[in-house]
Amino acid sequence: MAFWTLYRREAGSYFISPVAYVVFFATAIGIGSYFNFVFNYFNDFGIRQYTVLQACVNTFFFWLTLMVQVPIITMRVFSEEFKMGTIEMLLTAPVEEWEVVLSKFFGALTFFVTLWIPLLFNLVLLSTFSNPHVPIFWKPTGNTFLLVLLIGTFYVSIGVFTSVLTKNQIIAAILSFALIFLTFSISFIPFLNVTGNVRDLLGYFSALEQMDTFSKGVFDSRPVIFYLSATVFLLLLTQRLLEARRLKS
Amino acid sequence: MIEVQNLSKSYSGFRAVQNLNFHVNRGEIVGFLGPNGAGKSTTMKILAGYQPPTDGQVNVAGFDVVSQSLDVRRHIGYMPENVPLYNDMRVDEFLRFRARLKNVPKAKLKERVETVKQLCSLKDVERKIIGTLSKGYRQRVGLADAMVHDPDLLILDEPTIGLDPHQIRAVRELIKDLGKKHTIILSTHILSEVEMTCNRVLIINHGRIEASDTPANLTKLVRGGGSLRLEIKAPAADAKTKLAAVPDIEEVEVTAEGEWAQLRIFSKPGADIRDNVYQLVKKEGWDLREMARERATLEEAFVELTQD
Known part of the structure; x- marks a missing residue:
């Protein structure tokens, strides 16, 4: 099956590129120091009503990290192939367009997941070495990471989609950041003077409200369906665009 | 295939x-x-x-x-x-x-x-x-x-x-x-x-x-597949008109004049003109220093076929 061969190459290519390691360590250090900061703050002021993880993922810093890292991961997936001309070599092998799109998407998603392992590692460290013991609250933690994965899936599909539009990696990165930020800014609308049904409707799409719910440990199936269907739609669009690009050239 | x-x-x-x-x-x-x-x-x-x-x-x-x-x-x-x-x-x-x-x-x-x-x-x-x-x-x-x-x-x-x-x-x-x-x-x-x-x-x-x-056939397409290079002691213009009258010769080109004239002779496709040329040279009593067949290259075929 060509998908596995392609997926192994795509996922593997992140781990041999220096840029990927820069992104990985920047995220790890950023998250680590922020985690440390929140922990110390809670300790000094005796805050008990939130967990450290909950505080970490409901702040501006977390969202900024998420929104910046995804375009950097995904900008090269198609743009580089177009620029180097390797797409011609790839698509004259017996592979189908959807296999190429899916392998690139899952390759990028794999690296995205790798980027968030340090946060989990911080939690484990905290529960292992803290005295008195701080437990890991598995249900809220699981829900939080599930939502990070879901939002990541959606953002990565936006990144893959913008990468198929251009052969310039920088343009692809800026475009995907703009789109990601646009979808994220739905979260800001409830803060404006919007009331009634409109506010309720927009609340469903608000990543901030979803994170608030999930990090409390409450599972909601609506975001799951929304993010997965949006991802499928964007990947379908990507596949059609890839095909169109080949056919019209 | x-x-x-x-x-x-x-x-x-x-x-x-x-x-x-x-x-x-x-x-x-x-x-x-x-x-x-x-x-x-x-x-x-x-x-x-x-x-x-x-x-x-x-x-x-x-x-x-x-x-x-x-x-x-x-x-x-x-x-x-x-x-x-x-x-x-x-x-x-x-x-x-x-x-x-x-x-x-x-x-x-x-x-x-x-x-x-x-x-x-x-x-x-x-x-x-x-x-x-x-x-x-x-x-x-x-x-x-x-x-x-x-x-x-x-x-x-x-x-x-x-x-x-x-x-x-x-x-x-x-x-x-x-x-x-x-x-x-x-x-x-x-x-x-x-x-x-x-x-x-x-x-x-x-x-x-x-x-x-085939490459060989293509080169034959070019003005009969080659030319004949001739170096004789004769007035160039005179030799040219006389050679042009020989059967199967399509074109004669003077490439150098002087005591010894150099000519390039193109034949009709497929024809071998060497014998006829020699007979003419013998009849006219010209001194002959060189007669050689030049094969057309694929390059000539290419240039001729792709000319505008």
Whole structure:
């Protein structure tokens, strides 16, 4: 099956590129120091009503990290192939367009997941070495990471989609950041003077409200369906665009 | 192996290829010859199933390139122009990746990769990163990639461009060797290459096929397949008129005047005029210092056929 061969190459290519390691360590250090900061703050002021993880993922810093890292991961997936001309070599092998799109998407998603392992590692460290013991609250933690994965899936599909539009990696990165930020800014609308049904409707799409719910440990199936269907739609669009690009050239 | 009927291709109004008709039989080595921008690469991209034709029917290995593109791609090995490769992979890793992609069975994978590395003399760079290789090696990696799954048909777009004379010779030998088992269509504008490797030449210009024949026959097309060089002691103008009257002579050209006149004589296609010329020289009593037959080269055929 060509998908596995392609997926192994795509996922593997992140781990041999220096840029990927820069992104990985920047995220790890950023998250680590922020985690440390929140922990110390809670300790000094005796805050008990939130967990450290909950505080970490409901702040501006977390969202900024998420929104910046995804375009950097995904900008090269198609743009580089177009620029180097390797797409011609790839698509004259017996592979189908959807296999190429899916392998690139899952390759990028794999690296995205790798980027968030340090946060989990911080939690484990905290529960292992803290005295008195701080437990890991598995249900809220699981829900939080599930939502990070879901939002990541959606953002990565936006990144893959913008990468198929251009052969310039920088343009692809800026475009995907703009789109990601646009979808994220739905979260800001409830803060404006919007009331009634409109506010309720927009609340469903608000990543901030979803994170608030999930990090409390409450599972909601609506975001799951929304993010997965949006991802499928964007990947379908990507596949059609890839095909169109080949056919019209 | 390849069946092309009324193939046309336009890019946003510009007609790159118009009404191409040709076929390639199994086991042939066909050279695709033409000046830059004649439509060679476009045709090859269409044959490889990468781009669809605007109009016409193209069958490769018994499959239609548009509706059965995947089947076509299983049966061909295509080496694009400028050989795009993944610069971050090692040669060995790349060839194994491509072999898996092209459905080489697991049991045969190692053997196939070893074979193509041997054929393309890549043994000494197998651990190197492709991005650091020289042009010649990249070209050979591209060639190795094209034939790693042992395809029936090899489509090579300018396989020897950018190589040094030794490498060109090596690639030429390789292509000749491969031609015993595979069908090959290659594009080039190096004429000596075609003359030495190909059974048949297609000359294409402005998106049209100008000629399709063996290299030997093509050179015969050019003003009777050659000329006669003559050096005699005679007044040039006088000799010219007298020679022009000899049967089967089409044209006489004076190339040098003086005590010894040099002339170039073109015959009608297929005619041997040497005997007649000698008889005339003997009758007129001119001193003869040189008479030699000059063969037309493929280069002349090419220039003549692609002239505007």
